[in-house]
Amino acid sequence: MVTMTSAGTVHPLWLRLTHWANVLAVVVLVTSGWRIYDASPIFAFRFPAGITLGGWLGGALLWHFAAMWLLAANGLLYVALNLASGRFARRFLPLRARDVLHDFVAALKGKLAHDDPWHYNAVQKLAYLFVVLDSALLVLSGLVVWKSVQFPVLRELMGGFDNARVVHFVAMAALVAFVVVHLAMVALVPKTLLMITRGR
Amino acid sequence: MRKPKKRLDLDETAIVGAALKSLPAPARRLFLRQTLTLGGLSLLSGCTLIDEDAAERALMKVSRFNDRVQAWLFDPNRLAPTYPESMLTRPFPFNAYYDRDEVPEVDADSYRLEVGGLVADKHAWTLAELYRLPQTDQVTRHICVEGWSAIGKWGGVTFATFLKRVGADLTAKYVGFKCADDYFTSIDMATALHAQTLLTFTYDGRTLPPEYGFPMKLRMPTKLGYKNPKHITAIFVTNVYPGGYWEDQGYNWFGGS
Numbered sequence: 001m002v003t004m005t006s007a008g009t010v011h012p013l014w015l016r017l018t019h020w021a022n023v024l025a026v027v028v029l030v031t032s033g034w035r036i037y038d039a040s041p042i043f044a045f046r047f048p049a050g051i052t053l054g055g056w057l058g059g060a061l062l063w064h065f066a067a068m069w070l071l072a073a074n075g076l077l078y079v080a081l082n083l084a085s086g087r088f089a090r091r092f093l094p095l096r097a098r099d100v101l102h103d104f105v106a107a108l109k110g111k112l113a114h115d116d117p118w119h120y121n122a123v124q125k126l127a128y129l130f131v132v133l134d135s136a137l138l139v140l141s142g143l144v145v146w147k148s149v150q151f152p153v154l155r156e157l158m159g160g161f162d163n164a165r166v167v168h169f170v171a172m173a174a175l176v177a178f179v180v181v182h183l184a185m186v187a188l189v190p191k192t193l194l195m196i197t198r199g200r
Numbered sequence: 201m202r203k204p205k206k207r208l209d210l211d212e213t214a215i216v217g218a219a220l221k222s223l224p225a226p227a228r229r230l231f232l233r234q235t236l237t238l239g240g241l242s243l244l245s246g247c248t249l250i251d252e253d254a255a256e257r258a259l260m261k262v263s264r265f266n267d268r269v270q271a272w273l274f275d276p277n278r279l280a281p282t283y284p285e286s287m288l289t290r291p292f293p294f295n296a297y298y299d300r301d302e303v304p305e306v307d308a309d310s311y312r313l314e315v316g317g318l319v320a321d322k323h324a325w326t327l328a329e330l331y332r333l334p335q336t337d338q339v340t341r342h343i344c345v346e347g348w349s350a351i352g353k354w355g356g357v358t359f360a361t362f363l364k365r366v367g368a369d370l371t372a373k374y375v376g377f378k379c380a381d382d383y384f385t386s387i388d389m390a391t392a393l394h395a396q397t398l399l400t401f402t403y404d405g406r407t408l409p410p411e412y413g414f415p416m417k418l419r420m421p422t423k424l425g426y427k428n429p430k431h432i433t434a435i436f437v438t439n440v441y442p443g444g445y446w447e448d449q450g451y452n453w454f455g456g457s
Contacts, residue, residue, distance in 0.1 A: 009431075039346035039347060040347040058449055058450035059450060061452065062260070062262070062450055062452075106278070147273065150278055150420050154279075165347060
């Protein structure tokens, strides 16, 4: 059912490296993004300056437009290696709605086993696929906010420049929500932190 | 910097601008260094594992790299969307690095536009001469680096027409601008020659009002607001990177789409 990549290694080295590179990119992008948002909020609130990166709008933009390269390059590498190695099919397929529902109900009852690192339950599969797709949405909406004239098709798909900002924000909020749940799960099963770092 | 009432009143950039204006150069530099802190706290909670100057230099290098990527991405034939006049944002927001009561007063009669650098004809232009150039107008979206946008209608001469008229070296890299409010900026030649880049003298059919940049504003729907200079007094063509007021402090030089 589950093929081991090498004896005792749950996560291959490339996965661990892309995971932590992604953590760095996301932390920089989200915290600098909050500072950029604060310069002209879409909604009736601002992020406290103390949890933002960059010191001022110009600094935040410098961080944001540097970390975007790490996110994009690392993300492409992650997807390419997943597909090429067969890990994607092995880890994420099949993904059935019935299984997601069953495992979600089980999770709410506290009866869902999620401590077998060799096997993702359906909710995990969905969550990890979701965050990959959500990241893609962040990149695409970000492209429209950055280059609204050069990507006319994307711009129309996002509902125009102003709406692309809203899409970018909502996708960020979804990503942060994922991170919160993700970290809560790590707190419940701390050994996963070792596995994503040293592989076993 | 003022925005329509429906927006939250966010004067951050104006405040920053005003503060920077009143600071001597070394203090400005310190201010920029704060880009490397997480809300005033050192990035690694007090540890000095990151050399802030080195990190700042690295970020600026990435920003220069981003300039090159954007120049490569820029398609001179790609046009910004235009809108019907019914979609004009009223009132159009006033925006500058100073307050509305500090808008420079330019005397129309004594005004001369200086043209210099790599151009054949360096004579200074009167407004009457400029108004005689072929005029056009367009309704486009102005996008601010802060994220808000507003739709406006500007009229004037296509900038490519003007550059050709003064015999500019169209293979030069940059066009620089100096303004009556001590603002300065510069753009890439490809954008200068874009069909929607206009040297504008009117706003919404009327002579450009002082708060929108009298006597003229370079209007580029492909660039962010800070790249669109107002109250222009001098235009020069050059191969030496001229920088800009905000760009020198960290805003991306290409600054647009």
